[in-house]
Amino acid sequence: MELFFFFLISLLLVYSIYFGIWTLAYKTKENVTGMRPSLPPGSFGWPIIGETLQFIVAHYEGTVDKFVSKRATKYSSKVFKTSLLGENFIVFSGAAANRFIFSNDNKLFARWRPPSVQKLFPSMKFVPIEHDAAKAKKFMSLFFKFSEAQKLVASIDSISRNQLKNNWEGKDEVKVHPLVNIYTFTLVCHLFLSINDTEKVSKLLYHFNHLNEGILSIQLSIPGTPFYRAIKAAEALRKEIYLIIKERKEALAKNLASPTQDVLSQMIAVPFDDGFMPELEIADKILAFLIGGQDTTTATITFAMKYLAEMPHLYNEVLKGIF
Incomplete structure (x- = not known):
């Protein structure tokens, strides 16, 4: 039952991977077309750096939610403006705000790629984002169309068992997030690339972690910075994928x-x-799929395990609902 629940979360989230890099950010259509929009309350902070430093500190402390809630409270609005990584942003928080964004995709909002993403993914400079998203959706749909559910379940079940046996069983204490990160990356490597060699997966994961850490960092291509490491990691990953x-x-x-x-x-x-x-x-696109499916899946499974461990009665209710 535990393995089935583990698989269920993974499968549902893997299916949403094509949203990953393609819905990374939005700009209002008025902004895209050059018209000056009416902005919500907020502050763009210091020139150039904006509120980037506060955001980075919140990110490393794991308190991004407080970064958002503090400003939402200060401006008495769940929609506020700020400036991060050299770009001006409007932040939407709360279920209603997010529902408003996604129900107005390509109406009031247009998808947009941050400059850092364009630099790390060269092909995206030449492909319109709507066309790119259509391709991503097509290939993910084809994958689930042609993949037999029974084989998918067997593969994911096998990977789950191996991960639990090698990294979880017999341990007095485990750090869930790093281990789930390894699990989800192993899973997506198998599903997207048919890679099952643990050494190759570990090599790819090493570079991938550097790419993921620097993809939305300040664009300083100086040795030692997260963005520089991300550039080198993207080059190394592309080299490996070219061989594959x-x-x-x-x-x-x-x-x-x-x-x-x-x-x-x-x-x-x-x-x-x-x-x-x-x-x-x-x-x-393979790299984008990996990014789209990695952090979101890892975070969701980690939080699910955390809350189910703290509230075991919910775990039993979930199992009742499934079976």
């Missing part, structure tokens, strides 16, 4: 791999409206 793409193309040509076995095969074998994707775009 080359091997997969050879396997597909020799009928040693299936065009529908994972997301990578489908990106190689299935054309979009503008033809087959170049390798750079494939590599960037």
